[in-house]
Structures are given as structure tokens and as C-alpha cells.
Amino acid sequence: MAAWRSWSGGVLPELSHIAGLKVYVAVVIIVVILIVVATVVVCVGRRRRTKKRVKHSSGAIPLVTKEIVVEVKIGEPEEDPKKKEVDVEESTASVESPNIGWGRWYTLKELHHATHGFAQLNVIGEGGYGIVFKGLLLDGSLVAVKNLLNNKGQAEKEFKVEVEAIGKVRHKNLVGLVGYCAEGAQRMLVYEYVDNGTLEQWLHGDVGPVSPLTWDIRMKIAVGTAKGLAYLHEGLEPKVVHRDVKSSNILLDKNWNAKVSDFGLAKLLGSEKSYVTTRVMGTFGYVSPEYASTGMLNEGSDVYSFGILLMELITGRSPIDYSRPPGEMNLVDWFKGMVASRRGDELVDPLINIQPSPRSLKRALLVCLRCIDLDVSKRPKMSQIVHMLEADDFPFRSELRTNREKDHVDSKAAASSKIPYPTRHVEPLDKSSWR
Ligand SMILES: Nc1ncnc2c1ncn2[C@@H]1O[C@H](COP(=O)(O)OP(=O)(O)OP(=O)(O)O)[C@@H](O)[C@H]1O
Numbered sequence: 130m131a132a133w134r135s136w137s138g139g140v141l142p143e144l145s146h147i148a149g150l151k152v153y154v155a156v157v158i159i160v161v162i163l164i165v166v167a168t169v170v171v172c173v174g175r176r177r178r179t180k181k182r183v184k185h186s187s188g189a190i191p192l193v194t195k196e197i198v199v200e201v202k203i204g205e206p207e208e209d210p211k212k213k214e215v216d217v218e219e220s221t222a223s224v225e226s227p228n229i230g231w232g233r234w235y236t237l238k239e240l241h242h243a244t245h246g247f248a249q250l251n252v253i254g255e256g257g258y259g260i261v262f263k264g265l266l267l268d269g270s271l272v273a274v275k276n277l278l279n280n281k282g283q284a285e286k287e288f289k290v291e292v293e294a295i296g297k298v299r300h301k302n303l304v305g306l307v308g309y310c311a312e313g314a315q316r317m318l319v320y321e322y323v324d325n326g327t328l329e330q331w332l333h334g335d336v337g338p339v340s341p342l343t344w345d346i347r348m349k350i351a352v353g354t355a356k357g358l359a360y361l362h363e364g365l366e367p368k369v370v371h372r373d374v375k376s377s378n379i380l381l382d383k384n385w386n387a388k389v390s391d392f393g394l395a396k397l398l399g400s401e402k403s404y405v406t407t408r409v410m411g412t413f414g415y416v417s418p419e420y421a422s423t424g425m426l427n428e429g430s431d432v433y434s435f436g437i438l439l440m441e442l443i444t445g446r447s448p449i450d451y452s453r454p455p456g457e458m459n460l461v462d463w464f465k466g467m468v469a470s471r472r473g474d475e476l477v478d479p480l481i482n483i484q485p486s487p488r489s490l491k492r493a494l495l496v497c498l499r500c501i502d503l504d505v506s507k508r509p510k511m512s513q514i515v516h517m518l519e520a521d522d523f524p525f526r527s528e529l530r531t532n533r534e535k536d537h538v539d540s541k542a543a544a545s546s547k548i549p550y551p552t553r554h555v556e557p558l559d560k561s562s563w564r
Contacts, residue, residue: 190326191334231297233308235319240264240274240310247276256391263322271322272307298365302357304380304390323380323388332376332445340445340480346385347442348493352518353387354379358435359511362428370426374434375415376441414448419505429505435514436500440464443493445478461501468494492517495524
């Protein structure tokens with residue numbers, strides 16, 4: 130104090146008080162305010178950056194904006210931590226964990242801990258069935274916990290269907306269900322965590338002028354997806370029809386391996402060829418015409434949706450895009466028109482830097498056209514699609530066909546596109562190659 134007085138007293142005597150405060154008190158207050166403001170600015174900046182892009186070792190995962198409102202009725206510690214803990218403890222106490230062969234029945238408490246009380250920060254997405262949280266289990270494994278909106282419509286029913294249908298299914302191109310939780314009104318599915326976003330994000334998010342999804346990566350994703358679906362259709366008894374094949378249901382790992390997710394819409398099919406359902410549950414733009422109009426469902430509907438997905442991979446366009454000129458809003462119509470007028474090379478996503486070889490492009494275009502054949506019986510099986518996409522000589526071997534064989538050409542789209550149509554019978558894959 131004395132030192133201060135002696136320093137300021139002579140030179141700045143009038144500044145020894147500011148607004149009635151001693152100068153040093155005022156200085157301390159100003160410094161504190163500046164530190165608080167700087168901290169807030171840094172935090173807000175960080176949150177913004179985090180929201181925009183989720184950092185990942187294979188690059189930043191582009192966001193496809195979706196408004197998510199978290200409405201978790203349990204374990205939001207921010208609101209009333211004590212009350213929530215009691216709720217979880219009570220519900221946990223009343224549960225007996227049954228022995229399920231394929232996975233685990235998780236208690237609400239376990240999942241509560243794994244997701245930090247179902248915190249907003251751990252929300253990784255939201256679909257028609259509920260919000261998905263990222264979670265870390267006690268054994269160190271990362272999981273995606275889908276909290277089903279069981280109080281809305283069909284969700285509880287679907288939950289049982291989904292658990293039964295996919296619990297035992299294991300395939301490298303299918304997202305594995307590792308367990309579930311059913312306590313009181315809560316219904317949750319616990320999936321393996323797939324760490325590189327969805328195909329939708331990589332195709333339609335902001336990736337800059339050049340897409341990280343090269344042509345080869347896109348074909349790898351297509352083949353992986355086809356293998357996953359082939360396993361559902363042809364490797365299981367009873368077979369499973371996915372019913373909602375679309376880019377947001379294709380998850381990707383760091384090596385761009387595709388993993389088909391969301392079997393919430395899947396129904397087990399018995400021996401009957403098709404299954405009539407009272408409501409069409411797929412996604413606009415991907416649903417096959419016969420499923421949309423009659424509700425007739427079989428694996429051919431998935432094949433159609435896969436064809437749309439492959440078009441999406443080739444073009445980088447959404448199945449329906451109202452921001453485009455009228456003739457281009459519907460991807461199928463635009464795509465068919467372009468192929469018919471021999472402008473197939475213009476279909477390739479402009480964000481692809483290195484153009485595909487004509488052979489590879491032709492192969493992909495042809496598979497698309499075959500998948501969306503209006504006659505379901507003419508669509509290839511998923512295992513045949515795997516074969517076609519992987520075969521180096523497809524469709525060129527068919528160019529050597531005899532005229533008699535060429536008479537079998539029965540796809541109007543393929544014929545109008547002048548692309549040689551494959552007449553060779555493609556053997557179903559060896560089941561070992563599914564794995
Ligand atoms: N196993 C998982 N690993 C990592 N992220 C996941 C996983 N499952 C889902 N997600 C994320 O959660 C989001 C929502 O998934 P969800 O399957 O519930 O809905 P959707 O596929 O977007 O829509 P819909 O319910 O209409 O099919 C996904 O887009 C993805 O970002």
C-alpha cells in the first residue's frame with residue numbers, strides 16, 4: 130500500500146480512486162473480468178468447432194444437420210442428479226438378468242453409467258426409433274445405445290422383433306447387437322460402436338471440393354453393403370429382409386468397411402415367398418414401387434433400395450432432391466435418362482477426383498439398372514450383385530455371348546442404354562465368402 134501510494138501519489142494523485150474504489154481494487158476486478166470473458170470466448174469457440182466437425186483419425190466426419198431434442202426420462206444428472214440415481218437404483222434392483230446366448234441384458238444402471246447419464250454430449254444421432262448415445266462400458270468397449278421411444282406407437286413391438294431377429298446375427302458387414310436393456314418402460318438396444326460416421330454424412334455432408342470417398346472406396350462400400358444384405362437374405366434361416374436400406378443406415382469404420390445398421394424395420398420371413406405388411410415402413414426415395422403400392426415385401430425390395438444406394442454412391446446425389454431442376458429431382462428418372470442417352474460418364478459424382486475406368490463405371494451402372502427392374506423376379510439376388518460388382522470381366526464377358534444368348538436380354542432399361550446385358554447365370558456366392 131505504502132509503495133503504491135508513494136508511486137502513484139505524486140504522479141497520478143487523481144487516479145488513486147476510480148468510482149469510489151481504490152485503484153488496485155479496480156485493476157484486480159478488471160483483470161478478473163477479462164479472464165472470465167476470455168475463458169468464455171475460448172470455450173464457445175471450442176464448442177462451435179466441435180459441433181461443426183467431429184474429429185476422427187481418418188479425417189473429420191462431415192455433419193448432416195439434424196435437430197435433436199434429447200428427452201431422456203432417466204439419468205440426466207444436470208437436472209436432478211439425486212432423484213435420477215434413485216430411479217435407476219430402484220429399477221435395477223427389480224431386474225433379474227436372464228441368460229441370453231448371443232449377448233447381454235444390460236441393466237439401466239450400467240447404460241446410465243456408460244453414457245454419463247444419457248448426457249446430451251453423448252448423443253450421436255437420432256432416427257425414427259429414438260436417440261442414439263455413445264457409451265463406454267466397464268470392460269472398455271465403446272457402444273451405441275439406442276434409446277427406443279417405446280411410448281410412441283409400435284416401438285415396443287418392434288423392439289422384440291428386432292432383438293429376436295438380429296441378436297444372433299454376426300457378420301463383418303452388419304452392425305452387431307451386443308445386448309439390450311428392458312426395464313420398466315425403458316427399451317434400449319446396445320450396438321457395437323462404428324467409428325467413422327454414416328455413408329449419408331460422407332456423401333452429402335460438407336467434405337470440400339474433393340470427396341475422400343474415391344471411386345474405389347465407393348465400390349468397396351457397395352460390395353460390403355451387398356455382402357451384409359446377402360447374408361441377411363441368403364445366409365440366415367429364416368431370412369431377414371432389412372426393409373430400410375439407405376445411406377444413413379450404412380455405417381463406416383476407419384478403413385471404409387461398410388456395416389449395415391438399423392434392423393428396426395426388419396421382419397423375419399418364413400418359408401413363404403413374400404410377406405404382406407399393412408404399412409410401408411421404408412424411406413421415401415428408396416422404397417420399391419411394388420412395396421409402396423401393394424405392401425408386398427420380399428428381399429427384392431431390399432435389392433431395389435440397394436440399387437438406389439448404388440446410384441447415390443456413383444452420383445453423390447440424394448434419391449429425391451428438390452433443390453435440383455425438375456428433370457433431375459428424381460434420381461432414378463434422371464439416372465435412367467442419362468444412361469439411355471449414353472451420357473453415363475456424366476453421372477459420376479463431380480467430387481470424385483480420379484475418374485473410374487469405363488469398365489468399372491459400366492459395371493456399376495448396369496448393376497443399378499438390374500436392381501431397379503420393375504419386375505421383382507428379374508432383379509438379381511444380393512449374392513449375384515456381390516459377384517457382379519467384384520467380377521473383373523463383368524459385363525464384358527457377356528459381349529462375347531452368342532446371339533442366342535443375347536435373346537435373353539430382358540431389361541428394357543439396359544437395352545435402351547445399349548449396355549451389354551449379362552446373360553450368364555451367376556452362381557450364388559460360396560457362403561464362406563460372406564464372412
Ligand atoms: N452402432 C452405431 N455406431 C455409431 N453410430 C451409430 C450407430 N448406430 C447409430 N449411429 C448414429 O446414430 C444415428 C441415428 O441412427 P438410427 O439408426 O437410429 O437412425 P437413422 O438410420 O438415421 O434413421 P432411421 O431410424 O429412419 O433409420 C446414425 O445416423 C448414426 O450417426
